[in-house]
Amino acid sequence: MLPSLLHSIFPSLSSRKRMRNAVRAYDRTVDDLLREVQRLFEAPLDPAKLLHMSGKLQEQFAPKLQASDICMLPSYNDKLPSGLEQGTYLALDVGGSTFRVAVVQLAGKQPGAKRMHIVNMKSYQIDNVVRNLKGTSFFDWMAENIEAAISEAHAASANGVNGTTTFGMGLAWSFPIEQTSMRSGNLLAMGKGFRATEGLLGHDLSELVMAPCRKRNLPVYMQSIVNDSSATLLSRAYEDPTTRFAVILGTGFNIAVHLPVSALAATKYKGYPQKWLDEASHVLVNTELSMFGKTILPTTRWDEQLNETHVRPDFQPFEHMISGRYLGEIVRLIIVEAVRTAGLFGGEIPEKLAEPYALDTGTLAAIEMDESKKLSKGIALFQAKHALSKPPTVKDISFIRTVSQLVSHRAAAYLATGIHALWNLRISSEGISPLDAGRISIGCNGSVIEKYPLFRQLCQSHLNELTSLSGADAKSIALEVAVESAIFGAAVAASCLED
Numbered sequence: 001m002l003p004s005l006l007h008s009i010f011p012s013l014s015s016r017k018r019m020r021n022a023v024r025a026y027d028r029t030v031d032d033l034l035r036e037v038q039r040l041f042e043a044p045l046d047p048a049k050l051l052h053m054s055g056k057l058q059e060q061f062a063p064k065l066q067a068s069d070i071c072m073l074p075s076y077n078d079k080l081p082s083g084l085e086q087g088t089y090l091a092l093d094v095g096g097s098t099f100r101v102a103v104v105q106l107a108g109k110q111p112g113a114k115r116m117h118i119v120n121m122k123s124y125q126i127d128n129v130v131r132n133l134k135g136t137s138f139f140d141w142m143a144e145n146i147e148a149a150i151s152e153a154h155a156a157s158a159n160g161v162n163g164t165t166t167f168g169m170g171l172a173w174s175f176p177i178e179q180t181s182m183r184s185g186n187l188l189a190m191g192k193g194f195r196a197t198e199g200l201l202g203h204d205l206s207e208l209v210m211a212p213c214r215k216r217n218l219p220v221y222m223q224s225i226v227n228d229s230s231a232t233l234l235s236r237a238y239e240d241p242t243t244r245f246a247v248i249l250g251t252g253f254n255i256a257v258h259l260p261v262s263a264l265a266a267t268k269y270k271g272y273p274q275k276w277l278d279e280a281s282h283v284l285v286n287t288e289l290s291m292f293g294k295t296i297l298p299t300t301r302w303d304e305q306l307n308e309t310h311v312r313p314d315f316q317p318f319e320h321m322i323s324g325r326y327l328g329e330i331v332r333l334i335i336v337e338a339v340r341t342a343g344l345f346g347g348e349i350p351e352k353l354a355e356p357y358a359l360d361t362g363t364l365a366a367i368e369m370d371e372s373k374k375l376s377k378g379i380a381l382f383q384a385k386h387a388l389s390k391p392p393t394v395k396d397i398s399f400i401r402t403v404s405q406l407v408s409h410r411a412a413a414y415l416a417t418g419i420h421a422l423w424n425l426r427i428s429s430e431g432i433s434p435l436d437a438g439r440i441s442i443g444c445n446g447s448v449i450e451k452y453p454l455f456r457q458l459c460q461s462h463l464n465e466l467t468s469l470s471g472a473d474a475k476s477i478a479l480e481v482a483v484e485s486a487i488f489g490a491a492v493a494a495s496c497l498e499d
Helices: 003-009 030-045 047-066 136-155 205-215 228-239 274-279 301-308 317-322 324-342 361-369 376-385 394-430 447-451 455-469 485-496
Strands: 086-094 098-107 116-125 167-173 177-179 185-187 220-226 243-249 253-260 282-286 440-445 477-481
Touching (some): 030 047, 030 324, 047 394, 047 455, 086 136, 086 485, 098 485, 116 485, 136 205, 185 205, 220 228, 220 485, 228 253, 228 440, 228 485, 243 447, 253 317, 301 324, 317 324, 317 394, 324 361, 324 447, 361 376, 361 447, 376 394, 394 455, 394 477, 440 447, 440 485, 447 477
Parallel strands (some): 086 167, 243 440, 440 477
Antiparallel strands (some): 086 098, 243 253
C-alpha cells in the first residue's frame, strides 16, 4: 500500500537500534511502544479494509437521509454557479475570532481578468468584549464595521466601487442556524462564549443584520446566507464546474455535497416553498459527517481515552480522529503513556503536557517538517513550549515525530474513506456507475487539509486507491484548495442566487 510514499515518510522501525540501556523499572522500551503504535494505527489502512468501512458508512447514511434534524441537512442552495456570473458584492464572514467584510468582484470569464478578486477587505477581531455583546448590540457592532468597510472602499473610487453603489450581501455564518430560505434563517445558539443570541433565539438572522444597516442608511441588502462548507463548495465551483464537494478540515470538520433533491426524504424539505420544490433538481447538503463513524472507524485505546473524557462523548466520533482539535490530543495521550511506561523524557512529564489538549496540532506539524538528522528545530520548539529539566533527546523527538506521522496518516486515510462513501452516495443517487461518474473536484479549506505536512497528498493517494477499487478511474476525485473560500463563497452565493 503506497510503498514509495510511505517508505519516505516512515522509516522502518526494525532498522532502529533498540534501547541498549533499558531502565528495568519501566514496562517496556520506547521502541517497543512505537512498534505497537505503528501496528495499531497502520492496521486499518489496508485498502480493502478502508473500502469495507466506506460501505458501512453508506449504510449509516441511509436512515439519516430519511430523518435527522442534526445531519444530512438540505440547504436552500439549489444552484451551482455557471462561472459566468459578474458583479460586485459585499461578502461578510463571521467566524469564531474574526469578522471580515470584503468588496468582491466577480469577472466571469473575461479575458485577462481575475475571475474572483477582493477589491477591499477589512478584518475585525472578535475578542471577549465583542463575544459579550448581548442581543442586538452584536449586530449593531457588525453594522458599524460594515459601514466603515464600505466607506473605506468608496474612498478609493470617486464613482463608487467599480461603478457599484448598492451592494448585494452574501453572509458566511460559521454557526448553526435553521435556514428558512436562501436569504434568511432562524438564529440558534452560537456557543464559543457568544452572547449575541440572548433574547434573540429563533429570530431571523437576515433581519437582525439588516435592521441596524437600515438605521445607518447603508446601501446594502441581504442576498444570501451560507455556512462555511457550502461557501467553500460554491467558491471552488465558480472556477471549476466539476466541483461537487467541499471539505472543511481545520480545528473542526465537515463536508458539503451536491446531491439530487430525491436523495433525501420529502420530510427533509418540510416548510420549503412549493416553487422551490417544483424547480430544484439538486441541493447543497450539509452532511455534518463529523457525527458519523461510530463502531465503523477502528479506534485505539488512546481514542477511547479521548472520547471517555470528552464533554460530549460519541457526539462527533469522526471528528475526534481527524480534526486539528484532536490530533494533538491523541499524540499527547500516547506521549503521557510513553513517559510513564517506557521512560520517554527520562520519565519526566512536562507540567503543561499533563493538561488535556495542551499539545496543539501546529506543534506536531512543525516537528514533522523538521527533517534534519539531529531534529534541532523540533527539540527547540518542544522545549520552548513544554519545558523539561533537561532538553528532550533526538530519540525523544524522533518518537514524537513518528507518532505524529502515524496519527496524521490515519486521519488522512479516514478522511479519504468518508469522501469515498459520499462519492458513492452521490453516484448511486444520480443513477450512474462509478465508471461513468467522470472527474469531480473537491474544494478544500482549513488548516489541516491545507497546511499539515503531506496530509492532502496522503488523502489523495488513498482516494485514488479507493476509486480504482470501485471500478472508476484512479484520478476520479481531485482535492483542490479553495483559497479565501468563505469570502469568495459568500459573494458567489449572492451572485448565483439573484432572481
